[in-house]
Amino acid sequence: MSDEVNPNRSVSNTMSIAGHPPEPDEDDSRSTGFIHMPVMRREVVEVLAEVPDGVVVDATLGGAGHAAALLEVNNNISVVGLDRDEVALAAARVRLAPHLDRVSLHHRRFDAIGEVVRSLGHEHVSGCLFDLGVSSPQLDTADRGFSFRNDGPLDMRMDRTARFTAADIVNTYDERSLVGILRQYGDEPHARRIASAIVAARPLSSTAELAEVVRQAVPAPARRRGGHPARRSFQAIRIEVNEELSILADALGQAIELLAPSGRCAVLAYHSGEDRIVKRTFRDAAGEVPPPRPDLPPPPGTVAEVKLLWRGAHKPSQDEIVVNPRAEAARFRAVEKLARVA
Numbered sequence: 001m002s003d004e005v006n007p008n009r010s011v012s013n014t015m016s017i018a019g020h021p022p023e024p025d026e027d028d029s030r031s032t033g034f035i036h037m038p039v040m041r042r043e044v045v046e047v048l049a050e051v052p053d054g055v056v057v058d059a060t061l062g063g064a065g066h067a068a069a070l071l072e073v074n075n076n077i078s079v080v081g082l083d084r085d086e087v088a089l090a091a092a093r094v095r096l097a098p099h100l101d102r103v104s105l106h107h108r109r110f111d112a113i114g115e116v117v118r119s120l121g122h123e124h125v126s127g128c129l130f131d132l133g134v135s136s137p138q139l140d141t142a143d144r145g146f147s148f149r150n151d152g153p154l155d156m157r158m159d160r161t162a163r164f165t166a167a168d169i170v171n172t173y174d175e176r177s178l179v180g181i182l183r184q185y186g187d188e189p190h191a192r193r194i195a196s197a198i199v200a201a202r203p204l205s206s207t208a209e210l211a212e213v214v215r216q217a218v219p220a221p222a223r224r225r226g227g228h229p230a231r232r233s234f235q236a237i238r239i240e241v242n243e244e245l246s247i248l249a250d251a252l253g254q255a256i257e258l259l260a261p262s263g264r265c266a267v268l269a270y271h272s273g274e275d276r277i278v279k280r281t282f283r284d285a286a287g288e289v290p291p292p293r294p295d296l297p298p299p300p301g302t303v304a305e306v307k308l309l310w311r312g313a314h315k316p317s318q319d320e321i322v323v324n325p326r327a328e329a330a331r332f333r334a335v336e337k338l339a340r341v342a
């Protein structure tokens with residue numbers, strides 16, 4: 001999900017991935033306090049309902065809204081669900097209770113997709129879904145430390161069994177490395193000023209402290225534009241804590257390799273760095289790299305394994321964005337495995 005684009009959302013004892021009221025079919029999740037609104041659900045279901053019978057991997061299961069929708073429309077698939085967050089998996093188990101005979105849940109990172117699928121005895125899968133980033137319950141639960149609006153510890157781990165936290169980055173990275181991650185993962189134009197302010201303010205222990213240090217570091221006119229001044233910095237630190245970008249291309253490559261002929265891989269990305277990796281990986285797998293010399297065999301990586309189901313990225317409709325502002329950043333791409341590699 002994109003970072004906190006909806007400042008007016010109120011958080012009660014229930015939470016919403018997309019920050020808007022639950023739909024009637026979300027009752028199952030309400031008992032877990034993990035209510036979610038899957039982004040571009042109709043579009044995702046349209047793409048993945050068409051796959052051959054067999055196994056669909058939901059590599060970012062979250063509250064299992066997409067997975068439940070897929071299981072509901074197609075009795076001939078089973079779902080292997082992965083999530084690195086045990087809280088999400090617990091919520092997914094409740095959400096998927098009516099389908100548990102067709103579901104297997106795994107507390108794993110998505111770059112373990114090949115290993116998990118093979119350990120279940122499958123050689124191929126019919127579909128894969130990656131709905132990248134964080135869920136609203138992760139963002140909205142203050143003690144997870146993802147939020148610049150709700151004070152909490154500097155944590156930001158999706159997997160709470162992992163050791164490395166936001167505090168490690170904020171309090172130990174040298175200034176140059178901080179500038180690098182703020183620029184690379186946050187597109188932050190004031191990276192130098194922010195990094196220098198963070199180093200000067202050490203030690204920092206809470207998200208409120210960090211948000212205030214960033215706010216003070218940003219030039220006054222920029223504070224009044226483009227949302228909360230700490231939004232990009234929090235996104236960058238979160239991506240670094242969870243190694244979100246460094247494992248993505250490998251995981252997508254594994255997913256494409258696992259696909260059976262006519263199987264499909266669909267990805268929702270929420271920021272430019274993520275979407276660039278998806279776009280490049282899909283284009284490479286579709287063989288869309290011009291051969292350097294027509295008389296030579298194509299270099300490795302240029303043989304088409306898949307076709308792009310459409311050019312460019314699909315975006316959520318205005319209607320969806322109105323009820324669900326966090327969906328706005330979504331960019332949806334999908335590929336289909338060729339029957340025979342070209």
Ligand SMILES: C[S@@+](CC[C@H](N)C(=O)[O-])C[C@H]1O[C@@H](n2cnc3c(N)ncnc32)[C@H](O)[C@@H]1O
Pocket residue numbers: 001017036037038039059060061062063064065066067082083084085088108109110111131132133134135158244247
């Ligand atoms: C946007 S939410 C998915 C929401 C889900 N599609 C639904 O309908 O509820 C992303 C989920 O992916 C998980 N996640 C993010 N990166 C992951 C990774 N590398 N491996 C496994 N899970 C990951 C997060 O913990 C989060 O629960």
